[in-house]
Amino acid sequence: MKxxxxxxxxxxxxxxxxxxxxxxxxxxxxxxxxxLLDGDEVTTVLxxxxxxxxxxxxxLLTKLLQTSGLERSDxxxxxxxxxxxxxxNYDDIPYRVVTEISCHAMGAHAIIPKTRTIIxxxxxxxxxxxxxxxxxxxxxxxMNDKCAAGTGRFLEKAAAILxxxxxxxxxxxxxxKKPAQVSSQCAVFAESEVISLRxxxxxxxxxxxxxxxxxxxxxxxxxxxxNLLGRIxxxxxxxxxxxxxNNVGMWKVxxxxxxxxxxxxxxxxIFAGALGAAVHAWKFFASTHEVKNTKKTxxxxxxxxxxxEVRFPNGD
Amino acid sequence: MATKVxxxxxxxxxxxxKGFAKLxxxxxxSLVDAKDVKKVGYICNxxxxxxxxxxxxxxxxxxxxxxxxxxxxxxxxxxxxxxDFTKSxxxxxxxxxxxxxxxxxxxxxxxxxxxxxxxEVIEQFVPTTLLxxxxxxxxxxxxxxxxxEIVNFKxxxxxxxxxxxxxxxxxxxxxxxxxxxxxxxxxxxxxxKPNPVLTGAEFxxxxxxxxxxxxxxxxxxxxxVQSHLEDAPKRSGRPLRLMISGSIMADGDxxxxxxxxxxxxxxxxxxxxxxxxRPFYHSVSEAGDPYRALANGYLDQAPxxxxxxxxxxxxxxxxxxxxxxxxxxxxxxxxxxxxxxxSKKEFLTEFQKQNLPVLELSSDYSESDYGQLKTRIxxxxxxxxxxxxxxxxxxxxxx
Numbered sequence: 001m002k003x004x005x006x007x008x009x010x011x012x013x014x015x016x017x018x019x020x021x022x023x024x025x026x027x028x029x030x031x032x033x034x035x036l037l038d039g040d041e042v043t044t045v046l047x048x049x050x051x052x053x054x055x056x057x058x059x060l061l062t063k064l065l066q067t068s069g070l071e072r073s074d075x076x077x078x079x080x081x082x083x084x085x086x087x088x089n090y091d092d093i094p095y096r097v098v099t100e101i102s103c104h105a106m107g108a109h110a111i112i113p114k115t116r117t118i119i120x121x122x123x124x125x126x127x128x129x130x131x132x133x134x135x136x137x138x139x140x141x142x143m144n145d146k147c148a149a150g151t152g153r154f155l156e157k158a159a160a161i162l163x164x165x166x167x168x169x170x171x172x173x174x175x176x177k178k179p180a181q182v183s184s185q186c187a188v189f190a191e192s193e194v195i196s197l198r199x200x201x202x203x204x205x206x207x208x209x210x211x212x213x214x215x216x217x218x219x220x221x222x223x224x225x226x227n228l229l230g231r232i233x234x235x236x237x238x239x240x241x242x243x244x245x246n247n248v249g250m251w252k253v254x255x256x257x258x259x260x261x262x263x264x265x266x267x268x269x270i271f272a273g274a275l276g277a278a279v280h281a282w283k284f285f286a287s288t289h290e291v292k293n294t295k296k297t298x299x300x301x302x303x304x305x306x307x308x309e310v311r312f313p314n315g316d
Numbered sequence: 317m318a319t320k321v322x323x324x325x326x327x328x329x330x331x332x333x334k335g336f337a338k339l340x341x342x343x344x345x346s347l348v349d350a351k352d353v354k355k356v357g358y359i360c361n362x363x364x365x366x367x368x369x370x371x372x373x374x375x376x377x378x379x380x381x382x383x384x385x386x387x388x389x390x391x392x393x394x395x396x397x398x399x400d401f402t403k404s405x406x407x408x409x410x411x412x413x414x415x416x417x418x419x420x421x422x423x424x425x426x427x428x429x430x431x432x433x434x435x436e437v438i439e440q441f442v443p444t445t446l447l448x449x450x451x452x453x454x455x456x457x458x459x460x461x462x463x464x465e466i467v468n469f470k471x472x473x474x475x476x477x478x479x480x481x482x483x484x485x486x487x488x489x490x491x492x493x494x495x496x497x498x499x500x501x502x503x504x505x506x507x508x509k510p511n512p513v514l515t516g517a518e519f520x521x522x523x524x525x526x527x528x529x530x531x532x533x534x535x536x537x538x539x540x541v542q543s544h545l546e547d548a549p550k551r552s553g554r555p556l557r558l559m560i561s562g563s564i565m566a567d568g569d570x571x572x573x574x575x576x577x578x579x580x581x582x583x584x585x586x587x588x589x590x591x592x593x594r595p596f597y598h599s600v601s602e603a604g605d606p607y608r609a610l611a612n613g614y615l616d617q618a619p620x621x622x623x624x625x626x627x628x629x630x631x632x633x634x635x636x637x638x639x640x641x642x643x644x645x646x647x648x649x650x651x652x653x654x655x656x657x658x659s660k661k662e663f664l665t666e667f668q669k670q671n672l673p674v675l676e677l678s679s680d681y682s683e684s685d686y687g688q689l690k691t692r693i694x695x696x697x698x699x700x701x702x703x704x705x706x707x708x709x710x711x712x713x714x715x
Contacts, residue, residue: 083687101695102702125688138699143692145678231664 002067005040008267010112014040016279020076021068023093024277025060026103027053027084030123030152031243033274034060036068036075037282043068044271053084079103079281081273083124094288098280100273101141105129107276108239109136112263116235119225119254119262120272121244123152128228130235136279142228150224152244158217161194162210170249173214180209180216218249222257229258237263241272331514331545333521339537340528347374348418354477357419357442359405359435360427361590361617362449364466364610366489366600369531371473371481377527378416379591381566381681382407393437399650400681401566402434409441417441421476423469425449427622428655445472451624453615463611470607486606492531494599499538500526501596503545507585508640511551516560516584517573523591524567556582556700557641561633561663562648563621563656564590569681572648575690580697586640588633589648594618597632621655626662634666644673644700646693651678673699 005014021038028049036043045063050056057080065072078095080088081103088095100122108115109131118129130139144150159166173179180197197213240262244250246269255261267275347355354373358365361377368375382390382404389410390403408416422444424435435446448465450458474480503522506513522541525534558576565572565587576582587593600613619629637645645667649656660676667674675696677689 083691086687086690099691099695099698101691102698125691137702138695140673141695141699142676143695 001044003042003044003267005042008042008111008265010114010263010266012113014110015113016110016282018282018285020285021070021074022077022278022281022285023061023064023075023079024103024274024279024281025057025078025080025082025088026100026271026273026277027057027080027082027088028100028123028243028273029083030156031270032056032060032082032084033271034064035271035274035278036064036070037278038068038070041068042267042275042278044267044274046270049084053087054089057084057088077281077285079277079284081277094284096281096284098277101127101129101143102138103273103276103280104241105131105138105276106136106279107272107274108241108265108269109133110275110279111265111267112237112239114237115239115263117229117232117238118272119229119238119240120242121150121152121221121225121240121250122242123156126150126225126228126242126244128225128232130232136276140232142231144224144228150221150228152242154221155217155244155247155250157191158194158214161191161198162213164210164214167246169214170218170247170251172211173218173249174252176208176211176215178212179219180212182213182216182220214249215253218247218253219257221250222253225254226257234258234260236260239263239265239269239272241269243270245269331518331548333518333541336525336537336541337521339533340524343529343533344376344415347376348414350374354420355418356473356476357416357422358424359422359431360425360449361595361620362425362427362614363423363447364469364614365531366486366493366606366610367466367470367473367481369489369492370485371470371477372479373420373473373477374530376415376419378405378408378422379527379564379567380404380408380415381569384682386411386413387681394433397652398430398434399563399652401564401650402430404566404681405434406437409438421445423447423472427620428653430652430654445469450615451622453619453623453625453628459608459611459615462615463605463608466607466610483606486610487602489531490600490606490609491602492535494602496526496531496534496538497596497599499535499542501593503538503542504586504593504596506545507583509550510554512557512583512585513545513548513551515573515577516558516587517570517577519584520565520570520573520587520591526595527567556697556704557585557643558582559586559588559637559640559642559645560584560592560648561588561637561645561667563650563653565648566591569679571683571686571689572646572677572679572693575693576646576697579690580694582697582700584646585642586636588618588636590620593636594620621659626659629659630662630666633663634670637667637670637672642672643704644675644696646675646677646696648677648679651680653678673703 017040018037024035026033032047032049034045043064045060075093078093079098081098081100085097104120108118114133115131116133120127125144127143129141132139156166159169164172182193194213238260356368356373356375357378359378386407387400387403390407393406419442422438422442425447426432426449435444438444450462452458470481595617598613598617601609618632621629664674
């Protein structure tokens with residue numbers, strides 16, 4: 001989809017007008033997202049992540065080029081993020097890797113400039129990020145333990161057991177009047193908990209019990225995510241990003257759990273990471289091409305020589 | 317026996333620790349082969365190695381991190397909620413590891429409940445004695461009690477070898493180990509310079525010597541390394557400086573260091589855990605009753621989080637962070653660790669007071685979570701790097 005930057009920003013001027021086209025690719029565990037920035041135009045593409053990350057990335061890039069009407073050779077920089085970021089490789093375009101934490105912060109900051117707290121729930125992990133409102137940089141972050149509880153994967157599992165389409169799980173949960181207690185810490189055990197809840201309810205009203213279980217699963221996830229926020233605090237404006245942010249049930253339950261409202265965005269925030277990656281790609285291009293910034297980069301290289309060497313193994 | 321020598325991908329200095337690693341390999345092999353001597357394994361850092369040396373036994377700390385296979389061998393005897401270090405200790409015995417199998421006896425101190433249970437399991441494989449370690453490190457009664465426990469330990473060793481432990485020899489070993497500890501501390505302190513002459517991985521390579529080499533051999537080897545390091549040319553620049561704080565980074569548990577130093581080019585300049593500098597920040601008095609001196613000296617070492625008051629450990633950690641001028645702290649504990657997993661909040665608060673960003677990781681010895689670990693570490697390094705840029709930018713404006 002093609003957007004005008006002014007249409008997707010909440011307030012204030014768009015800070016990232018580019019002079020050349022740049023791309024951000026967010027190769028997630030479940031879905032892959034691509035954002036192309038060209039002048040004041042923002043193109044977005046979403047695909048399911050395939051088995052081969054590079055193929056998924058190539059497909060994203062092709063779709064972005066088709067939608068925006070550009071050629072591959074027009075792209076001046078690509079930043080990759082998400083789980084697949086390290087498997088990507090480009091010979092013809094300057095490529096850089098930035099973690100999804102920095103990308104989500106920058107992406108949310110780009111369209112909601114006052115973003116201070118981010119909750120990101122993705123397919124395989126969830127994180128809470130504290131953002132510097134002036135720059136969009138990460139001040140502090142906390143990620144879930146390496147475990148599926150409190151992530152999109154958990155909701156996906158629950159949807160499968162209940163025989164509900166994942167996209168409808170949130171809607172179903174909202175119908176519940178008496179959310180079931182899903183207490184398990186572990187997604188695998190929670191699965192059996194859900195199965196036994198379902199077995200108990202099957203004799204009664206299946207639709208009602210499904211809604212109650214769906215709601216229970218949402219509350220259980222929300223509690224896990226709320227715990228993450230403990231360390232970094234909850235300061236407005238709070239933005240909900242990642243694939244699970246599209247789930248209306250999760251949105252409501254999380255707001256209730258943390259006792260605060262999320263700031264709605266004008267762009268689907270599943271793209272926050274890819275948009276942030278594109279902004280980083282633009283910054284990356286600008287820092288290596290503008291005279292003023294080149295100096296700064298050189299200084300930076302001298303200061304963090306070892307790290308820069310690692311990032312640019314070809315001596316870029 | 318083969319011990320993996322870990323190499324970081326970027327190794328700016330020509331510090332060659334291959335010889336040092338070979339010394340350890342040879343020592344381990346010779347311990348396995350030795351026939352005419354008793355061999356003792358110990359697990360906890362509160363074990364006075366001076367007594368083991370004075371008793372004339374070959375000794376080594378049981379500190380290896382096991383593979384996923386070893387860990388699951390250990391899990392045959394434990395619940396799943398035991399840490400992977402405990403499971404490794406048991407697992408190596410279960411798997412008939414030639415090094416672990418060669419010990420005549422194992423000594424362990426009652427630190428955490430998990431480790432206590434582990435010694436009870438290990439007893440099924442090899443005679444094991446569990447000794448008591450008081451928690452209240454500054455109480456006079458605790459110190460008297462610990463002295464008695466150390467004398468019991470000495471007597472037990474005498475029974476094992478059939479020859480009472482000689483007090484003068486204990487005294488002599490105290491001097492040797494004091495020397496070893498002080499060299500390791502001095503080497504560690506070389507890392508206070510902006511660009512340290514040795515990496516965190518290299519420092520841990522040296523620390524292995526403390527657990528695997530006999531005292532005198534250790535001192536000679538360390539002296540050589542020290543003089544080499546002191547002559548090393550000064551390095552310019554300042555890499556990102558990090559502290560690792562937490563429970564234990566067992567021998568072979570190098571995934572974090574591989575990512576931090578090998579892949580991201582940061583430097584671990586100080587490690588506050590029980591396979592790091594903790595035992596080297598104390599010495600044992602060389603005057604008076606040697607057993608009282610050992611009791612005091614060992615209780616005075618930088619404390620394990622199971623000791624009381626907890627504030628002592630936090631204060632030590634905070635002091636190291638300041639002295640070594642670190643940019644951030646990686647607080648890492650083994651998953652299910654009831655000591656470090658629960659006292660984390662107090663530690664994190666101390667670092668946050670110092671305005672130091674902290675990355676909290678719970679770890680195990682599985683090999684499949686590389687990507688998840690890397691995402692967290694890489695993002696942390698990004699955040700620190702950006703803070704660094706802000707600082708240098710501000711300095712630029714002021715100048």
